[in-house]
Amino acid sequence: KNLKKEDISAEKDKYDQLKAAIKADEPVKKGKVYLDFVKKQIFIDKTILEDYRLFRFSDLTSYKTIESPTTINKNHGLSRSIVGGLVAGPTGAVLGAFSGNKSYDAVSKMAVVLYFNNNYSKQLNYISTETKIDSMYYRDEQEKMQRFCVRLDKILVENENNEPTTLSTPTNSADELRKLKSLLDDGILTEEEFAAKKKQILGI
Structure with a gap:
């Protein structure tokens, strides 16, 4: 039991230090949800x-934005949703999600869903009760x-931008490495930049 208490205490200390x-x-x-642009990490606090x-x-x-209408004036439809980065590029997708004439008077839900590469998703609610779209609260949220x-x-x-370039054949890799070496020899690249780019080309 004492060991278990120690483990719990150590885990709590780890959590406290991480969050701090x-x-x-x-x-x-x-x-x-915390977006840490210094450490380039996303921290999701416990519930x-x-x-x-x-x-x-x-x-x-x-990610996906969700806006669920509650009163339709013209057309009856489902919740609108746009996946960031998949429609017109990331910025275009966001602008598309929030622009254009509304065909409804209120929303019952407005949220963002984040998707991660391990099949985990997290929904962040901005509006979860019926809210008129001409209200200050709606505009603020x-x-x-x-x-x-x-x-x-x-x-x-x-x-x-940080995704490594995939080269189709070993010949392409050799050509890229030769070009890279010439840039190093000409002083255009530093040793560190050369080493990093070489690893990227070789996929290591």
Whole structure:
């Protein structure tokens, strides 16, 4: 029993230190989710039903915005949703999600769902009760969600830019390495940049 108490205490200390370190970086926060742009980590705080989780930025694969209408003036339809990064590029997707004329007077739900590469997802609710779209509360929450989505786009774009280039044949790899070596010899690349790029080309 004493060992178990020690384990619980050690785990609590680990959690407290981790959360304090994340908060020290002044992360972007929504609910239980912290976007730490210093450590490039996403911390999801624990709840009554779920333990805390820590992800790298690269673990985020996409997100979806949800807006559920409650009063339809023209057309009857389902909740609108747009997956960030998959429609018109990340920024285009976000703008598309929040622009255009509304065909309804109120929403019962407005949320963002984050998707990670281990099949884990996390929903962040901005509105969860019936709210008129001409209200100040709706506009404030919509603006908050927009700002959060822009941050998510920044992460997704960075993930895309950091993906290693896949070369189709060994010949291509050899050619790339020769070009890389010439850039090093000409002083365009430093030894560190050469080594990092070489690993990327070789996939190691």
